[in-house]
Amino acid sequence: GIQVExxxxxxxxxxxxxxxxxxxxxxxxxxLQWFHQNPWGQLINLFYIPSGTKQNGRLSAxxxxxxxxxxxxxxxxxxxxxxxxxCAVPYSGAGSYQLTFGKGTKLSxxx
Amino acid sequence: DAGITQSPRHKVTETGTxxxxxxxxxxxxxxxxxxxxxPGHGLRLIHYSYGxxxxxxxxxxxxxxxxxxxxxxxxxxxxxxxxxxTSVYFCAISESGGNTIYxxxxxxxxxx
Numbered sequence: 001g002i003q004v005e006x007x008x009x010x011x012x013x014x015x016x017x018x019x020x021x022x023x024x025x026x027x028x029x030x031x032l033q034w035f036h037q038n039p040w041g042q043l044i045n046l047f048y049i050p051s052g053t054k055q056n057g058r059l060s061a062x063x064x065x066x067x068x069x070x071x072x073x074x075x076x077x078x079x080x081x082x083x084x085x086x087c088a089v090p091y092s093g094a095g096s097y098q099l100t101f102g103k104g105t106k107l108s109x110x111x
Numbered sequence: 112d113a114g115i116t117q118s119p120r121h122k123v124t125e126t127g128t129x130x131x132x133x134x135x136x137x138x139x140x141x142x143x144x145x146x147x148x149x150p151g152h153g154l155r156l157i158h159y160s161y162g163x164x165x166x167x168x169x170x171x172x173x174x175x176x177x178x179x180x181x182x183x184x185x186x187x188x189x190x191x192x193x194x195x196x197t198s199v200y201f202c203a204i205s206e207s208g209g210n211t212i213y214x215x216x217x218x219x220x221x222x223x
Contacts, residue, residue, distance in 0.1 A: 043217075045214070
């Protein structure tokens, strides 16, 4: 099946710093989503971004499908950005609704 | 926030007992999913549904069954709970296949 690798696995930032999280995938995809899991376990969909760039406040994401990677940018980080960030892509050869998740990047933003 | 309610939110049960988790949505979305989340394995799809009475297996379906008799409800049953099924279970919905997916708040299940 498709492989999804996220980097870095862990990231510690000072409040106000910027960061870039990366998601590499091993096969072509028609759908990629980014999620944030907060320290209480809640999973929030951040972006649906099969290609191109999208922005939502301090967060933006870019997917380059032809090169099989996506980037999530967090600017002016805040303590509420802490948690784990996951990317997810469809299984190879399966319906596009069956998602494979990466193992996540754990972000800790310290005051 | 997507209108997804999971129940129960926390449960402790004994090995060998049946357990049913319920997911209720108010969004009238066609697709519903059950995932489990475990350390070292991340999120894995158990079963999904693409309509009333239409369900299919995901990556880790052994030991689980599902039912969807109404658009708004998707039930996950552990027929005979085992300790390996101790996990956090998330329900999710999407309007159509391949569309944005929204998660419920999770159900913490401990099998002792």
